[in-house]
Every structure is written in C-alpha cells, then in structure tokens.
Amino acid sequence: MRTETMTETAQKPRWHAWLARLSFLALMVWAVTTWITGYVFAPLMFAKWPKIEAGLITGELLQATYLISLICALLVLIDYRVRHAQKLLHNKNLWLTLIALFIVIIQYAVITPKMQALKANMLSNASAFMQLHGVSQVLYLITSLVLAVLVWRRLKLK
16 A cells, blocks of 8 residues: 655545545446446346336436436535546556446446437337337446446545
C-alpha cells in the first residue's frame, strides 16, 4: 500500500477528500443498485407475478437502474479526472469504469428500446426478443462483474 507524505497531503485541496468519498459512495450505489435489481428484484418478480406483469415491472426497474448508473458513473469519472489527472490514462479503474459505463449506455439507449419495440409484437417476434434478452443478460452480468472488481479495488486501497 502506498502512504502519502506530508507534502503530498498538504498540496491536495480539502475537497479532493470529499470528492473521493462521494465517488466511493456513487460506486457503491451503482454496484448495489445493479446487483439488487438484476439478482434479487428481477428473479423475485418472475417468481411471484405472471410473466407479462413481471417483465413490464422489471423493465421499468432496469430503466431506473440504468439512469442511476449513468449519474453514478459520471461522479466516479469526475473524481478520476480531478484526483488522477496526471496519470489518468494509466488508471485501470478508469478503464473498468468506462467499460461498465459503455455497457450501460448500450443497454439503455439500444437494447432496451429494441426489446420494448419487440414486446409490442411478441407473438411474431418472440425469437428475436429472446435473443436480445440473452444478449442483455450477458451484458448485465459483465457489468456486474466489472463493478465487483471496481468495488474490490477501491476497498483494497482503503
């Protein structure tokens, strides 16, 4: 672990510490929201409700999760930019965050709208919907794993 010298600590503005805390909180909210929505709420919905209603409610929950993810990712990226400006492109956490953010954007802006359009004609497009749903699940799992790595790396640094 790296320890800071007195001169390094003295040179950093006080708000850097607050930004680091806010960034950590945003990362935790992003990760926990993703995990709870995808691995607790969604299975619970499908276990307790008819498929159509469960799908509609889960779709709405996922949309909210994606919006929360975008906001949290923005806070985390601002923290990286401010606190790690000199070595930003060499920061592995930055690249992991960008991967997770890119997947969230794809889910939110591309896959979810296509799935909603296919739901309208489910009888004729069931196969296409299921394929897109499979892709969505794999991307969601990748995002979940990347977030787990990011959380682990941040906790390891503390």
